[in-house]
Amino acid sequence: MASTYRDSDRTGRASEEEFVDILEERRCSSDLGFALRTFNPQPYQRASPFSTADLNKAVLESQYLRYVAKEIAMETGSSLEEVREEAYGILDEISQNMQLGFIRLLGYTLTKVFKRLFTCIYVNMEGLNRLQQAIQETPVILMPNHRSYVDFLIISYILFTYDIPLPVVAAGIPLAGMKMVGEILRRSGAFFVRRAIGSDKLYWAVLSEYVKTIVRKGYAPLEFYVEGLRSRTLKSLTPKLGMMQMVLEPYFKGEVFDITLVPISISYDQVVEESLLAHELLGVPKPKESTMGLLKASKVLQKNCGTMHVNFGHPLSVRQLCQDKINRCQYNLAPRDLPQTPNAEVKACVSWLAHLMVRLQEQGSVVSPWSLMACLLLQAPVAVLTEEGLPWQQFIEKTLWLRKLALDFGASLNWPGKASDSDVMSSTVALHCSVVHLKAGRVYLVQDEEPQRKHPISPEQGVMSAAVAVLMLASYRNQALHIFVRPALLATAMHITKSTQRDELFTVFGFLQELFSYEFIFIPDNMSQDFEEACFLLKKCGAVHITQNEVIPSDTGLEVLSFLQALLQPFTDSYQVAFRYLSEDAVPVFTEKQFLPDLRDQATKLILSGELHTHEALSSDTQKNVLSALQRLEAVTKLRASNQNEYKVNKAAVRRIGDILSGKIPPQNLQTTPDARL
Amino acid sequence: MQEIMKWNGWGYSDSRFFFNKKGQAEFTGKRYSVIGLIIPALKDWFESTFGASLQHKTPATPILNSSAVHPPTLNETFVEELKSTGIPFSHDAEDRVFRAHGHCLHEIFALREGKFGRVPDMVIWPNCHNDVVKVVELASKHNVCLIPYGGGTSVSSALECPPEETRSIVSLDTSQMNHILWIDEKNLTAHVEAGIVGQDLERLLNESGYCTGHEPDSMEFSSLGGWVATRASGMKKNIYGNIEDLVVHIKMVTPRGVIEKSCQGPRMSTGPDIHHFIMGSEGTLGVVTEVTMKIRPMPEYQKYGSVVFPNFEQGVACLREVARQRCAPASIRLMDNEQFKFGHALKPQVSSIFTSFLDGLKKFYITKFKGFDPNRLCVATLLFEGDRERVLQHEKQVYDIAAKFGGLAAGEDNGQRGYMLTFVIAYLRDLGMDYYVIGESFETSVPWDRVLDICQNVKERIVRECKDKGVQFPPLSTCRVTQTYDAGACVYFYFAFNYRGLSDPVHVYEQVEHAAREEILANGGSLSHHHGVGKLRKEWMRETVSSVGLGMLKSVKDFVDPNNIFGNRNLL
Numbered sequence A: 001m002a003s004t005y006r007d008s009d010r011t012g013r014a015s016e017e018e019f020v021d022i023l024e025e026r027r028c029s030s031d032l033g034f035a036l037r038t039f040n041p042q043p044y045q046r047a048s049p050f051s052t053a054d055l056n057k058a059v060l061e062s063q064y065l066r067y068v069a070k071e072i073a074m075e076t077g078s079s080l081e082e083v084r085e086e087a088y089g090i091l092d093e094i095s096q097n098m099q100l101g102f103i104r105l106l107g108y109t110l111t112k113v114f115k116r117l118f119t120c121i122y123v124n125m126e127g128l129n130r131l132q133q134a135i136q137e138t139p140v141i142l143m144p145n146h147r148s149y150v151d152f153l154i155i156s157y158i159l160f161t162y163d164i165p166l167p168v169v170a171a172g173i174p175l176a177g178m179k180m181v182g183e184i185l186r187r188s189g190a191f192f193v194r195r196a197i198g199s200d201k202l203y204w205a206v207l208s209e210y211v212k213t214i215v216r217k218g219y220a221p222l223e224f225y226v227e228g229l230r231s232r233t234l235k236s237l238t239p240k241l242g243m244m245q246m247v248l249e250p251y252f253k254g255e256v257f258d259i260t261l262v263p264i265s266i267s268y269d270q271v272v273e274e275s276l277l278a279h280e281l282l283g284v285p286k287p288k289e290s291t292m293g294l295l296k297a298s299k300v301l302q303k304n305c306g307t308m309h310v311n312f313g314h315p316l317s318v319r320q321l322c323q324d325k326i327n328r329c330q331y332n333l334a335p336r337d338l339p340q341t342p343n344a345e346v347k348a349c350v351s352w353l354a355h356l357m358v359r360l361q362e363q364g365s366v367v368s369p370w371s372l373m374a375c376l377l378l379q380a381p382v383a384v385l386t387e388e389g390l391p392w393q394q395f396i397e398k399t400l401w402l403r404k405l406a407l408d409f410g411a412s413l414n415w416p417g418k419a420s421d422s423d424v425m426s427s428t429v430a431l432h433c434s435v436v437h438l439k440a441g442r443v444y445l446v447q448d449e450e451p452q453r454k455h456p457i458s459p460e461q462g463v464m465s466a467a468v469a470v471l472m473l474a475s476y477r478n479q480a481l482h483i484f485v486r487p488a489l490l491a492t493a494m495h496i497t498k499s500t501q502r503d504e505l506f507t508v509f510g511f512l513q514e515l516f517s518y519e520f521i522f523i524p525d526n527m528s529q530d531f532e533e534a535c536f537l538l539k540k541c542g543a544v545h546i547t548q549n550e551v552i553p554s555d556t557g558l559e560v561l562s563f564l565q566a567l568l569q570p571f572t573d574s575y576q577v578a579f580r581y582l583s584e585d586a587v588p589v590f591t592e593k594q595f596l597p598d599l600r601d602q603a604t605k606l607i608l609s610g611e612l613h614t615h616e617a618l619s620s621d622t623q624k625n626v627l628s629a630l631q632r633l634e635a636v637t638k639l640r641a642s643n644q645n646e647y648k649v650n651k652a653a654v655r656r657i658g659d660i661l662s663g664k665i666p667p668q669n670l671q672t673t674p675d676a677r678l
Numbered sequence B: 001m002q003e004i005m006k007w008n009g010w011g012y013s014d015s016r017f018f019f020n021k022k023g024q025a026e027f028t029g030k031r032y033s034v035i036g037l038i039i040p041a042l043k044d045w046f047e048s049t050f051g052a053s054l055q056h057k058t059p060a061t062p063i064l065n066s067s068a069v070h071p072p073t074l075n076e077t078f079v080e081e082l083k084s085t086g087i088p089f090s091h092d093a094e095d096r097v098f099r100a101h102g103h104c105l106h107e108i109f110a111l112r113e114g115k116f117g118r119v120p121d122m123v124i125w126p127n128c129h130n131d132v133v134k135v136v137e138l139a140s141k142h143n144v145c146l147i148p149y150g151g152g153t154s155v156s157s158a159l160e161c162p163p164e165e166t167r168s169i170v171s172l173d174t175s176q177m178n179h180i181l182w183i184d185e186k187n188l189t190a191h192v193e194a195g196i197v198g199q200d201l202e203r204l205l206n207e208s209g210y211c212t213g214h215e216p217d218s219m220e221f222s223s224l225g226g227w228v229a230t231r232a233s234g235m236k237k238n239i240y241g242n243i244e245d246l247v248v249h250i251k252m253v254t255p256r257g258v259i260e261k262s263c264q265g266p267r268m269s270t271g272p273d274i275h276h277f278i279m280g281s282e283g284t285l286g287v288v289t290e291v292t293m294k295i296r297p298m299p300e301y302q303k304y305g306s307v308v309f310p311n312f313e314q315g316v317a318c319l320r321e322v323a324r325q326r327c328a329p330a331s332i333r334l335m336d337n338e339q340f341k342f343g344h345a346l347k348p349q350v351s352s353i354f355t356s357f358l359d360g361l362k363k364f365y366i367t368k369f370k371g372f373d374p375n376r377l378c379v380a381t382l383l384f385e386g387d388r389e390r391v392l393q394h395e396k397q398v399y400d401i402a403a404k405f406g407g408l409a410a411g412e413d414n415g416q417r418g419y420m421l422t423f424v425i426a427y428l429r430d431l432g433m434d435y436y437v438i439g440e441s442f443e444t445s446v447p448w449d450r451v452l453d454i455c456q457n458v459k460e461r462i463v464r465e466c467k468d469k470g471v472q473f474p475p476l477s478t479c480r481v482t483q484t485y486d487a488g489a490c491v492y493f494y495f496a497f498n499y500r501g502l503s504d505p506v507h508v509y510e511q512v513e514h515a516a517r518e519e520i521l522a523n524g525g526s527l528s529h530h531h532g533v534g535k536l537r538k539e540w541m542r543e544t545v546s547s548v549g550l551g552m553l554k555s556v557k558d559f560v561d562p563n564n565i566f567g568n569r570n571l572l
Helices: A007-011 A022-026 A031-035 A052-060 A063-076 A078-092 A101-117 A125-137 A155-159 A181-187 A202-216 A242-252 A273-280 A291-302 A317-324 A344-364 A371-375 A381-387 A392-408 A422-430 A459-497 A502-515 A527-540 A556-586 A594-608 A622-633 A653-663 B041-048 B075-083 B093-098 B105-112 B129-144 B196-209 B222-232 B312-324 B338-344 B354-368 B389-405 B411-434 B448-468 B506-522 B538-560
Strands: A004-006 A017-021 A121-122 A139-143 A168-170 A189-193 A258-266 A309-310 A438-441 A442-445 A544-546 A551-553 A587-590 A634-636 A646-649 B016-018 B025-027 B122-124 B145-148 B169-171 B178-184 B189-193 B247-255 B257-259 B288-295 B301-309 B331-335 B378-386 B437-447 B478-483 B488-498
Touching: A004 B378, A017 A022, A017 A125, A017 B129, A022 A101, A022 A121, A022 B378, A031 A101, A052 A078, A052 A202, A063 A078, A063 A202, A078 A189, A078 A202, A101 A155, A101 A181, A101 A309, A121 A125, A121 B354, A125 A139, A125 A258, A125 A309, A139 A344, A181 A189, A202 A242, A202 A422, A242 A317, A242 A344, A258 A317, A258 A344, A273 A459, A273 A622, A317 A344, A344 A459, A371 A392, A371 A422, A381 A442, A381 A459, A392 A422, A392 A442, A392 A459, A392 B247, A422 A438, A438 A587, A442 A459, A459 A502, A459 A527, A459 A551, A459 A556, A459 A594, A502 A527, A502 A622, A502 A653, A527 A544, A527 B331, A556 A594, A556 A622, A556 A653, A587 A594, A594 A622, A594 B488, A622 A634, A634 B189, B016 B411, B025 B041, B041 B338, B041 B488, B075 B129, B093 B122, B105 B411, B105 B437, B105 B506, B122 B389, B129 B169, B129 B247, B129 B288, B145 B288, B178 B196, B222 B288, B301 B312, B301 B389, B301 B411, B312 B331, B312 B389, B312 B448, B312 B488, B331 B338, B338 B378, B338 B411, B338 B478, B378 B389, B378 B411, B411 B437, B411 B488, B437 B448, B437 B478, B448 B478, B448 B488, B448 B506, B488 B506
Parallel strands: A121 A309, A139 A258, A168 A189, B122 B169, B145 B169
Antiparallel strands: A004 A017, A017 A121, A258 A309, A438 A442, A544 A551, A587 A646, A634 A646, B016 B025, B178 B189, B189 B288, B247 B257, B247 B288, B301 B378, B331 B378, B331 B478, B437 B488, B478 B488
8 A cells, every 4th residue: 555654654653553545546446336335334233223214213202202292292382292293393304314325426426526625535544443343342423523514424435435334423404404415415324403402492302312312222323523513713612512411321321331432533734615714703704505505615626635634533432431420320210211400420521521522633633734834824923924924944944843842742743754844845835825825935925815906905904814814824723732732821821920830830821721711622620630731741842840849941941932822822912902802992781793893893903003913813713712711700791681692791800811811910819710610 | 958968069969960971961869850861952052151161170179178167266154054055056167167158159169169267156056936035145145146047048148257256156057947836727827937948838838738939049948037037039929929028927036135016917007117127137136036927828720831032122021011911920030042042051851853853843933934033032931820720811911912022932841941940050050160160140120111221231241341350251141030020120140251261260250240230230220139238239238228228227236236246247
């Protein structure tokens, strides 16, 4: 196999996973032949033959649904028949209808698409072997990250290729609305889940019984995105717990012996919808999912997106993970079929597992040279990038320095070993010509996508135009953030406090983790370990000396520390802008609809006046995260009575948080203790 | 009894399995109906199930070496006063070792290796209730520890002497108190001394045309007093009830005196039933000396039966339906596929070509014609009792229900052999132990909706734990549903493995059993259905009955026996 490589060849990483390009075989054999191949996977040993119709019937006739239906009929005064009818309708909307014929159709189409879109799709074979084994032994939950529409069905495609049982896949309901496509997806194993389930009791009951029945019966591997949706920023998202709770419950209640969770990390050199995402973050609404839209978007298929990595993580036994965390006897005293609100212990365990999966997805992701380059490019002022450019040679050296640091921090990189480093980097630049270009030994940020503009652009438009490029860069930087985020928080804490005292640093570290908890995903109640990890990594790369009570920057550590601190600078700056807006200019009660554009205007002004150095402050994602973080810190409260998402701000509290972030006051003065919510 | 019983294995000395020179299994002695017959399929089953080999033997120490037994610690003044009562006693090593154990795996394993831990210092054989009163008074007076001993069939470490006990330990053997004192034919009750062994009680009552109908699997050796002390359950409880349903009056001697009710009213509303302090007290409060229990006229007609189901799920569904309709026969038991195969391996050599032809035909019909998968099908064994007409009617009703769940009637022989298995399985463990195979059974009770899950999860847990603990061969992990109730069922697990290559097999066994019990509890099963708690399971008592519950039990113990004379330390 020519295009086989070991990770370790490229990066010297300890793990010896072998990645194979699955497209290679597709390129030298018939696509039709592939689509029509014999497909005879080894299913879960305890699964009994169970058709889609059987599955739906089991759901509708379940004790649980009967009970809930009766309850709803009582509450609403409608007849049991009507409620059952409604449940039937919901199930109809949800349920998948996997048919091998459609899988084959999809196998054919996707082969065409993938071959056009990607140079290679690398998959770790050992991961697939482990998965194949696991699928036979227990019900399996496949948990990929979601970074692009292309992810959807890639897992199914790979499993089809390697004769492994195909998963049923949770998909957002908008996809179901697409003509034809919705139905094709449904018949390829997609089931559809509404976004805001909220308090719709019947919907919740039908969905959870559907999911639980799939797991209980071992009907098929179940695939869902624990992050809930596609990450617009390519950063990990706070995991959603509803579906997680549903898939775990059959184990908690002893309905299955064990459940296997398989984290899957999908990483791209280039994400197809990169500019779409950047625009969306700047307030341009995302086009509605429609078949026409998809056809129009097919022009993006002309693009080459480089390579894609699909890394199947180690299968994890829920039984082992939950040992000593869950007392399953708690389910002994009520019928398992009846709805039961999970207690605090269960909720904490579900949340922990969900966060753990996100962390494992991060650890399994393969970081491209481009992500490292993006980290560095974003540390140069935008004006320099657009006008003067960065000297290419210097940039290469700095990138190689960062590569070493990333490897020290245990990252897995997708840095081709065969070509020279400068070739790797120039071909990377070539791939990302929509964001940067190389001219006369300097790298420039590409600013304008519309070349034949007639009128001179306004300064505000200029800012937006640069922001598109910056946010695209930022999203690729985000793919590498997990490598650096813990040491970077510590470096930031050192920068803020100017102290070397461990206790003090730990407090600020904790404050930053809490403040940025929607930006970077950390496992709950794991702060001390995160801090220890940060210390360990900084020590490992020689940036600090660690004593019992102190973390002291080393003489040679400045480069690392200032890089790390600068890595988070856009976040601290953006947050400060938002704090300033909220504590000075905002009206005491506002809606999200007002907040976002107002803050964007304010940030634009500050950028133009030269006071603000990051365009990331314009991102609606950052802005929403600020709002969520302030809510968590109880500086902003959502008004319950209003149905328009109104918020009330405590200006003094926001100001205080801003002061802590800038180091003016120590975090002890914060009203809520960081762990109060736990 | 002691003379005709094994000292380091199950049951009668003259009854045992062995592999003859041709490698065929045989059973010796004339006590059981399978007996003396050749069992040709057992060897193959044994070797393929456990990966065992007849070449690899682990014989037991043949003779009890008295010098390895610790010399008795005697309380001289107690012995002196006891002598004056004329109650027989002994401190012979063999007598003491015989009463120092039940039949837990670790107990028998140690005996086979000739190892003895703490054993009672002397054995006393009271002849009647008054003898017991005298012994308990003397023990209280001289602070001697008493451990009541009935049939010695405990599987909960209940008879083990607490190693931390420093006082003289006296085993109070009730075996001489084995008379039926009277039979009341007007009220259909019998007043019986508690030391009587199950089969003797049944035999003696049968002579007068009666029975108790209480038939625990251990009934050949276990005693009435033991049943009361452990809350025993009988195979035919569907007709006759469990011990708590059968008992009308109990007399127990405690350090505080004798406890008994003043009348024999069939039901009373007089506060918590004091019988329920006695039943299940496991020898921690006193000695049960006399029991009045219900008797029934002997059944006119008995019929065995069996039903084959395509899989265990269907079988359980059928039992559930039978329970729902409250039409369970005297006994109904459902064995899983592994146990079905085990039962099959125990078929004796067939006497004629005709029988073997018929067997072949049956097999063909079930697997080929009906499409049952031989690796999934399972069998229920049935026992009907009553007058002939009703039995036949009842039989039809049950078979009709079974048919709804895909069950096929599979003959009386299979049914009868299923029940015989119950009596010989303990002998089979001894055979296994001759060839590196150790195992045991344990039980639980569980609500109906959890029966399937608990069976599957516990069996799986056993397999995984064995693998984790370094057991080289897959274990036998099998179960059966042995009793049905309105709200649930009793499930019995068998677990055995080949321990070649393990340095401490008993420890591994105990770890796996412990894990299996944790799994049972996590799956909504009870700590025990009828084996009791003893010392083996007492670590789970608090979570089982709550702290308050445990406190209630403790306060009863503190009042009845403040000096812990009944110091076997079971239960609490």
